[in-house]
Amino acid sequence: MASVSGSYLGFDFSTQQVKVVAIDEDLQVIYQNSIQFDTDLPMYRTQGGVHIHNDNLTVTAPVLMWVQALDILLEKMKTSGFDFASVKALSGSGQQHGSVYWKKGAREILQSTSCNKSLHDLLKNCFSVTDSPVWMDSSTSLECKHLEQSVGGALNLAYITGSRAYERFTGNQIAKIFKMKTEEYNQTERISLVSSFAASLFLGDYAAVDYSDGSGMNLLDIHKREWSKQCLEVCAPELEEKLGTPVSSMSVLGSVSSHLVRHYGFSLACKVIAFTGDNPGSLAGMRLKEGDIAVSLGTSDTVFLWIQNPNPTVEGHIFCNPVDIKDYMALICYKNGSITRERIRNECAAGSWEEFSSALKSTPIGNNGNLGIFCDVMEITPSGMLGVHRFNEDSIKVPHFSKPIEIRALIEGQFLARRLHAEKLGYKIIHGTRILATGGASSNKDILQVLADVFNAPVFTIDTTNSSCLGCAYRAKHGILSEMGVTFAEAVKMAPEPTQVVTPTPGAEQVYRPLLARYAQLEEKVFLESKQ
Numbered sequence: 001m002a003s004v005s006g007s008y009l010g011f012d013f014s015t016q017q018v019k020v021v022a023i024d025e026d027l028q029v030i031y032q033n034s035i036q037f038d039t040d041l042p043m044y045r046t047q048g049g050v051h052i053h054n055d056n057l058t059v060t061a062p063v064l065m066w067v068q069a070l071d072i073l074l075e076k077m078k079t080s081g082f083d084f085a086s087v088k089a090l091s092g093s094g095q096q097h098g099s100v101y102w103k104k105g106a107r108e109i110l111q112s113t114s115c116n117k118s119l120h121d122l123l124k125n126c127f128s129v130t131d132s133p134v135w136m137d138s139s140t141s142l143e144c145k146h147l148e149q150s151v152g153g154a155l156n157l158a159y160i161t162g163s164r165a166y167e168r169f170t171g172n173q174i175a176k177i178f179k180m181k182t183e184e185y186n187q188t189e190r191i192s193l194v195s196s197f198a199a200s201l202f203l204g205d206y207a208a209v210d211y212s213d214g215s216g217m218n219l220l221d222i223h224k225r226e227w228s229k230q231c232l233e234v235c236a237p238e239l240e241e242k243l244g245t246p247v248s249s250m251s252v253l254g255s256v257s258s259h260l261v262r263h264y265g266f267s268l269a270c271k272v273i274a275f276t277g278d279n280p281g282s283l284a285g286m287r288l289k290e291g292d293i294a295v296s297l298g299t300s301d302t303v304f305l306w307i308q309n310p311n312p313t314v315e316g317h318i319f320c321n322p323v324d325i326k327d328y329m330a331l332i333c334y335k336n337g338s339i340t341r342e343r344i345r346n347e348c349a350a351g352s353w354e355e356f357s358s359a360l361k362s363t364p365i366g367n368n369g370n371l372g373i374f375c376d377v378m379e380i381t382p383s384g385m386l387g388v389h390r391f392n393e394d395s396i397k398v399p400h401f402s403k404p405i406e407i408r409a410l411i412e413g414q415f416l417a418r419r420l421h422a423e424k425l426g427y428k429i430i431h432g433t434r435i436l437a438t439g440g441a442s443s444n445k446d447i448l449q450v451l452a453d454v455f456n457a458p459v460f461t462i463d464t465t466n467s468s469c470l471g472c473a474y475r476a477k478h479g480i481l482s483e484m485g486v487t488f489a490e491a492v493k494m495a496p497e498p499t500q501v502v503t504p505t506p507g508a509e510q511v512y513r514p515l516l517a518r519y520a521q522l523e524e525k526v527f528l529e530s531k532q
């Protein structure tokens with residue numbers, strides 16, 4: 001029987017805003033809207049949606065601001081005449097690693113349906129910690145060191161949880177709350193991620209943490225897909241009870257709350273699908289599949305990978321895959337993205353991308369063996385690498401290159417690094433591999449040509465505006481089909497296809513394969529020198 005036509009919602013509780021996208025049965029976007037924390041909720045006095053504390057390390061956001069933002073967004077949708085009754089399922093995402101602390105007794109209030117209050121009025125006394133730590137926080141170095149030491153080191157922790165200890169990761173943040181706000185911690189009956197907190201607002205009950213966003217906590221055993229008791233015990237007492245049991249990112253958590261049915265006219269049949277992290281949501285929005293790699297070329301660069309057999313290392317992050325229960329995804333972040341590309345453009349191409357492109361076109365693939373590593377700011381991957389390092393074809397360090405060679409050395413060096421680190425995490429370039437490029441630099445075809453040549457794979461461009469919202473609307477549709485065995489790829493096959501822009505230059509692979517090996521040796525040399 002043909003399914004009754006309906007719509008699907010994807011929400012994203014990101015750092016600076018709450019966004020919503022609605023799609024129809026054919027996956028076409030039929031509605032979108034957003035609430036900006038700084039401007040629409042000025043009484044919270046956030047900057048970029050957060051409060052950076054005086055120590056310049058602690059970064060938090062007021063949890064009631066997120067609640068109030070949803071009230072306003074749903075009212076905006078209602079005022080614009082959005083047909084809530086047509087929504088068959090909804091899902092969403094949240095900024096990863098942030099944590100929300102529900103006070104004892106909050107669940108009963110969350111479940112209460114009798115009142116006509118806004119969610120903000122309903123929940124205003126429900127949080128034991130009112131300023132939630134968020135991903136920009138870097139105040140938990142001691143907790144990170146303690147966790148790594150307690151489980152046998154950084155690599156062991158990465159093997160168990162998918163990442164070495166990171167200051168922003170939730171387990172270390174919870175450890176700090178237990179240490180610094182012990183009474184508040186003891187008054188907490190549930191700890192949510194931003195994603196599962198948001199899902200709870202729609203469910204009218206505590207929503208479980210999903211495997212994918214849970215992989216960003218240094219607490220979830222990504223192989224067993226259950227909490228690592230060893231990690232829980234190191235971070236804080238009675239933590240498993242406060243976190244609840246994690247679930248698949250495709251889980252149907254239940255139906256939307258009767259509070260929302262009454263206030264907005266959602267159907268009682270509208271399902272809430274597990275919410276997840278913004279990056280797993282983006283992977284869904286880009287419709288990445290096995291063998292694909294997404295490269296976001298922005299101020300900082302981010303690489304998303306689909307991985308079947310992960311090899312967790314102390315660099316990068318392995319998360320459980322949000323759309324395939326047996327596979328994984330990886331995330332690799334680089335600080336030296338467009339920051340460095342723009343500096344070299346200004347110094348070597350008179351500030352012109354056209355001249356930058358001409359230099360790439362006038363220099364040979366492989367740059368006659370000249371290699372460069374350009375870290376204007378301290379790099380995330382590899383952690384702590386800094387400075388500009390140039391090597392000639394004999395791997396001898398040289399003080400400078402000519403301008404065209406400098407330009408090619410920068411771009412080849414960046415993409416050789418992305419390929420090296422991806423393959424270290426277990427990524428494999430297979431037949432049919434696609435590179436999905438997004439972000440500012442993806443508009444430069446000559447830069448994408450180098451990307452295609454280094455990876456020996458075709459490069460496609462995609463519009464990732466609202467990629468996480470869109471991905472979660474897709475996941476909402478898939479969530480109610482997955483129980484019938486429908487795969488995510490099948491559920492979203494009607495979505496707009498990415499545009500192929502360039503294919504690898506014949507013979508490029510024969511140049512870059514040995515160059516990649518040389519790059520790996522030189523990067524290791526520079527990395528070790530930076531640690532001395």
Ligand SMILES: O=C(CO)[C@@H](O)[C@H](O)CF
Pocket residue numbers: 014015094095096097135168216277278279331
């Ligand atoms: O910390 C991050 C990923 O590990 C960021 O991308 C946050 O998810 C942004 F909200």
